[in-house]
Amino acid sequence: MDEFAQDFGIKIQRLVNTVLEKAASRMERVAIHLADQTKLILRGERHGRVYRVPETKGVYLKDAQGNFVIDPKTGKRKKRRGKVRYYTASAPGEPPASPTGRLRNSIQYVLIRTEEKDRVEITAMIGSNVEYAGWLEHGSKFMAPRPYLRPTWLKERNWVKDQLKRKYL
Secondary structure, X not given: OHHHHHHHHHHHHHHHHHHHHHHHHHHHHHHHHHHHHHHHHOOOOOOOOEEEOOOOOOOEOEOOOOOEOEOOOOOXXXXXXXXXXXXXXXXXXXXXXXXXXXXXXXXXXXXXXXXXXXXXXXXXXXXXXXXXXXXXXXXXXXXXXXXXXXXXXXXXXXXHHXXXXXXXX
């Protein structure tokens, strides 16, 4: 009987470990999916104000010391060649426009595993480490919110629930 109980206990522990590994793997898959969907939301078209991209055509060139570059043939200041480029900012309530891609490229996930007595909890956190990310998501006294995390969650929450409710064995 003692040997049976010991063997049974080992099998139960293996089963628990298998379920925990599958849960962690599934949570990571969900976190990756949410991070990818957030990046897609940050790629969409915007409908706010249109700005000229700085340092495009029509801007006078400067040398390393900050002096204007003079064309030796004409004696006039030289202008940058090429097309004038524009970008469209986000309107209040839209996900933020990301002309440089810094916010979009900073979207990451972290898995946190906590253990207490007979309970294990696996949590996924998706977000950004850029300093202005919170101001964009929640707004400030100078700017209306440009949420990008919440719309992702609202769009994907049913998919996430379905993934996490699936059988583990």
